[in-house]
Amino acid sequence: MRTAKRWWRAATGPLGRDVAVTALSMVYTVVSVFIDVPSFGGSTPKWLVAVLGVLGTAALLLRRRYPIRVGLLGIPVVLLTGNPLPTGFALMRVAIVRRDRVLVAATVIAATAFAAPVPGSGQHFDANALIGGTVGALIFALWGAYIGVRRDLITSLQERADRAEAEREIRAEQARLAERARIAGEMHDVLAHKMSLIALQAGGLEVNAAAGPEVVERTAALLRVTARQALEDLREVLGVLRSDGQELRPQPELGDLEPLVESSRAAGVPVSLDVTVPVTPPAAVGRAVYRIVQECLTNVHKHARGAATTITVTQEGSAITTVVTNRRPVSAGSLLPGAGSGLIGLRERISVLGGTLRSGQDPDGGWTVVAVIPVGAQRVLTA
Structure with a gap:
């Protein structure tokens, strides 16, 4: 079966068609030479019919590359021997590759050559011959x-x-890159805060080597709880990546700020929180405020350990303003390295909601982050 398909594909391919056209032209040449028919060669010497027939047949092998030249070479063949095949198939090739004024001119020339009588054939150049030649040329041209x-x-x-x-x-x-960026932001939001708390608590034990057993026990318990929460958060993120539709834990909102601040207080960071928002904002806005406070506390843990921090969340008109200010840190060292992507991610998150964020150093050496988000922002924001 496969062999038959290969043979059929070869027979109907370009090579097979070239062989068929060449064979047909050769048959016409043989008939013109060995059969005494007036319309086949007329009074033209048989040797000239044979030479022109062979040349025309050989030229057909080049019609794909030089269709116009083959067609011009076929004109004396059709005029002296009556063989229309070289000019006809060359015209068909011209029609395949271009359909413009060149095709029109080639069709007219071919029709005229087809209508011209072969010397000695007894035919005449009249209306019937012109119609026949035109029909023959149109057949080749329209076919091509x-x-x-x-x-x-x-x-x-x-x-x-x-x-x-x-x-x-x-x-x-693009979707893969966007998903990778989303996963990176999710991992940063979920794990960076917990890791900074663990580093802060462990650093407290390191600098307070004379702490009593009760302090060590309490700090170790905080480390265990924080590490377990970090593992649970990581497990949840990984579960989202291969989620098959199971219900996920609700995303944090504005009402979850107090537990977040309390975890930093337990780690030894003096934090004050003041939330004055009369009406619960949209979920996307509340989640953005939570992430802002979370990222700011994470940066305090990393770069300003022990620095007193003040957090105020107020609603003024149609916008919620979040201000996080930490005093000048006691130590200039950082517990954990930072990639600098936290604030960039916050700006992108807030810009989606139509808000603004600015941050900078205070004159006394502290740091302040101010975010303003319109309360009417209703666009969906991935946590």
């Missing part, structure tokens, strides 16, 4: 034009499919 239009259409559809596939791959790659 159909093949050319069909090929152009197939090529256009293939190019369109290739472009669609390329665009699909680009969109998939």
Whole structure:
């Protein structure tokens, strides 16, 4: 079965068609030489019919590359021998590759050559001959034009499919990059705060080597609880990545600020919290405020350990303003390295909600972060 398919594919391919056309022209030449028919060669010497027939047949092998030249070479063949095949198949090739004024001119020339009588054949150049030649030329031209239009259409559809596939791959790659960025932000939001608390608590034990058993026990318990919470948060993030639709834990909102601040107080950071928001804001806004406070406390743990921090969340008109200020740190060292992506992620998060964020150093050496978010922001924001 496979062998038959290969033979059929070869027979109907370009090589098979070239062989068929060449064989047909050779048969016409043989008939013109060895059969005494007036319309086949007329009074033209048989040797000249044979030479022209062989040349025309050989020229057909070059019609794909030089269709116009083969067609011009076929004109004396058809005029002296009556063999229309070299000029006809050359005209068909011209129609395949171009459909313009060149095709029109080639069709007119071929029709005229087909209508011209072969010397000694007894035929005349009249209306009937001109009609017959025109019909013959149109058959070759329209046949080639159909093949050319069909090929152009197939090529256009293939190019369109290739472009669609390329665009699909680009969109998939963009989606992968966006998902990687989202996962990186999620990991930062969830784990950085807990890790900074663990580092802060462990650093407290290191600098207070003379602490009594009760202090060590209490700090160790805080370390254990914080580490367990960090593992639970990490497990939840990983669960989201391979989630198959199970229900996930609710995302933090404005009402969860007190437990967040309390965890920093337990780690030894004096934090004051003042929330004055009369009406519960949209979930996206409350979640953004929570992430702002979380990131600011994380930076305090990393770069300003032990520095007193003040957090105020107030609603003024149609916007909620969050201000986080920490005093100048006692120690200039950092417990954990920072990648600098936290505040960048916050700006992106707040800009999606139509808000603004600014941060900078205070004159006394402290640091202040101010975020303003419109209360009416209703766009969905991934936590």
